[in-house]
Amino acid sequence: MHVASFAPVDNPPAWRAESGAAAPRRMVLADDTTTADAAYRLACEGTGLLWQGDFHNARQLLQALARRTERKPKKSKNSEANIPPVQAFNLHRQALGQRARILAMVIVPLEGDYTIPLRRAPNLQQACTEAWGPATGQACMVSLRELLGVVGAHEWRKKGVEIAALGDAPRNRIHPHYGVFSPVRGEYVDLVAQTPIRDTSLAFDIGVGTGVLSAVLAKRGVRRIIATDQDPRALACARDNLQRLQRLDNVELLQTDLFPEGQAPLVVCNPPWVPARPSSPIEHAVYDEGSRMLRGFLTGLRAHLSAQGEGWLILSDLAEHLGLRSRGELLEWISGAGLQVTGRHDVQPRHGKATDTSDPLHAARAKEITSLWRLAAVA
Numbered sequence: 001m002h003v004a005s006f007a008p009v010d011n012p013p014a015w016r017a018e019s020g021a022a023a024p025r026r027m028v029l030a031d032d033t034t035t036a037d038a039a040y041r042l043a044c045e046g047t048g049l050l051w052q053g054d055f056h057n058a059r060q061l062l063q064a065l066a067r068r069t070e071r072k073p074k075k076s077k078n079s080e081a082n083i084p085p086v087q088a089f090n091l092h093r094q095a096l097g098q099r100a101r102i103l104a105m106v107i108v109p110l111e112g113d114y115t116i117p118l119r120r121a122p123n124l125q126q127a128c129t130e131a132w133g134p135a136t137g138q139a140c141m142v143s144l145r146e147l148l149g150v151v152g153a154h155e156w157r158k159k160g161v162e163i164a165a166l167g168d169a170p171r172n173r174i175h176p177h178y179g180v181f182s183p184v185r186g187e188y189v190d191l192v193a194q195t196p197i198r199d200t201s202l203a204f205d206i207g208v209g210t211g212v213l214s215a216v217l218a219k220r221g222v223r224r225i226i227a228t229d230q231d232p233r234a235l236a237c238a239r240d241n242l243q244r245l246q247r248l249d250n251v252e253l254l255q256t257d258l259f260p261e262g263q264a265p266l267v268v269c270n271p272p273w274v275p276a277r278p279s280s281p282i283e284h285a286v287y288d289e290g291s292r293m294l295r296g297f298l299t300g301l302r303a304h305l306s307a308q309g310e311g312w313l314i315l316s317d318l319a320e321h322l323g324l325r326s327r328g329e330l331l332e333w334i335s336g337a338g339l340q341v342t343g344r345h346d347v348q349p350r351h352g353k354a355t356d357t358s359d360p361l362h363a364a365r366a367k368e369i370t371s372l373w374r375l376a377a378v379a
Helices: 036-044 055-069 077-081 085-103 125-132 144-159 187-194 212-219 232-244 281-285 289-304 327-336
Strands: 014-016 026-030 047-051 106-110 140-143 203-206 225-229 251-255 264-269 305-316 339-347 370-377
Touching (some): 036 047, 036 055, 055 144, 106 144, 125 144, 187 212, 187 305, 225 232, 264 289, 289 305, 289 327, 289 370, 327 339
Parallel strands (some): 014 140, 026 047, 047 106, 203 225
Antiparallel strands (some): 305 370, 339 370
């Protein structure tokens, strides 16, 4: 059998990776003559393929590799049914990580102004500038999969996500920026839109993200909101959205970890719902290793509630169904922080994965409930 030979890459350009992952240790040149089978073999070995051919052919090659990663060995239904939920979750994340590593091996060059020196390459300068900031003049290389993610984020930013709780179109859209989690799961927003507010003078929004919850609170008549986040991207995104919605006069944005100084009659937090280690910056909105943000919010809440104030904790119970956290643990953290539960509002998820029986985590997702926990200081 003839085995194709690939020229190694000498003096490769600088490597760019949002996740902070290192560049492949070995890299070869690839082009339109490279077969999907050969590319897949090299990618599985951890060899990067620096593309020199047609841009659209590179996309087709990436799709072909994706199809190969989706081929699963046959398993008996009994063996799958007997896997504990936490093991199913870990295996699922492991498979996703392996798939991501393989697909990241298709690499494209970028010039110092974010142009792509390949045939039929689109102009992605605006998308790259939105994601990475102004071009520095330094050429680099980037995973094609990551670059396509930048393009997808640009399209979401341009189109926006319609939020029913913000009123009628067109002034009801949130435009997520690259690296900021999109509020596509609207049920938690509805909880904030519908739960009665006792005091509308001031609210803290802990972990503002896109600014969607601050916008909803402002629409509901909260006169002043102090919204915090550690991530400069999130704060820039929130500012853009609140300005677009003409709500920025009501909201003060502050870069800090968790709470601002002082107290408020209402403190709202929607922490990441799953206690696991994020593998990339965008996953910080989904995974909260060791429940750091959740526990930090609960531990600090009492000191930041004014008299008769309440905290709103928005949390899915998916972690409980996955065996990653128990309801008992959550209640212990609440009581241990000197807090009590004064009410809870529940809603079932409406996203597609909740009903997708082919999803590896379907058993847990089908039982998932998202709740707004109303918390107050123990007298």
